[in-house]
Amino acid sequence: MRFVADDMLGRLAKWLRLLGYDVIYPAPARDAQLLRLAQAEDRVLLTRDRGLAERCSGRKVLVESGDPWEQLSQVVRELDLDVEKGFLTRCALCNEPIESLPKEEVRDLVPPYVFGTHERFARCPKCGRVYWEGSHVERMRRKLKEALGWKEGT
Numbered sequence: 689m690r691f692v693a694d695d696m697l698g699r700l701a702k703w704l705r706l707l708g709y710d711v712i713y714p715a716p717a718r719d720a721q722l723l724r725l726a727q728a729e730d731r732v733l734l735t736r737d738r739g740l741a742e743r744c745s746g747r748k749v750l751v752e753s754g755d756p757w758e759q760l761s762q763v764v765r766e767l768d769l770d771v772e773k774g775f776l777t778r779c780a781l782c783n784e785p786i787e788s789l790p791k792e793e794v795r796d797l798v799p800p801y802v803f804g805t806h807e808r809f810a811r812c813p814k815c816g817r818v819y820w821e822g823s824h825v826e827r828m829r830r831k832l833k834e835a836l837g838w839k840e841g842t
């Protein structure tokens with residue numbers, strides 16, 4: 689499942705990319721462009737604009753909240769997304785799949801503390817950003833679990 693997000697949903701787009709989903713986010717984007725991309729590339733339209741959602745004939749989610757976490761919860765819930773499988777496989781900035789990197793190659797690319805305390809690293813081939821499962825990722829996992837708990841009504 690792939691997505692096109694309107695330009696009010698930049699943070700949601702980044703979170704979805706961190707879950708491994710292909711999300712394009714043309715900004716600024718005209719409505720016609722978003723609709724064309726959704727149709728031409730078979731992408732689910734994510735928008736906060738009711739009028740735009742109504743004009744979209746394909747799959748779409750009319751995002752209700754202004755809060756990125758509630759937005760993510762809504763999309764995960766409505767589309768029953770898998771939040772484990774692709775976690776941390778795509779660059780949040782470029783939407784490119786990231787490639788795992790041998791530890792010895794990141795020595796000069798990350799802070800010494802990070803190098804000393806992590807074993808697994810990956811890099812975006814486009815922008816060169818290095819990813820690792822640091823505390824920010826742990827926090828994200830925890831928040832996601834909360835969001836999913838909410839989905840299951842527990």
Ligand SMILES: [Zn+2]
Pocket residue numbers: 779780781782783784812813814815816817
């Ligand atoms: Zn990148």
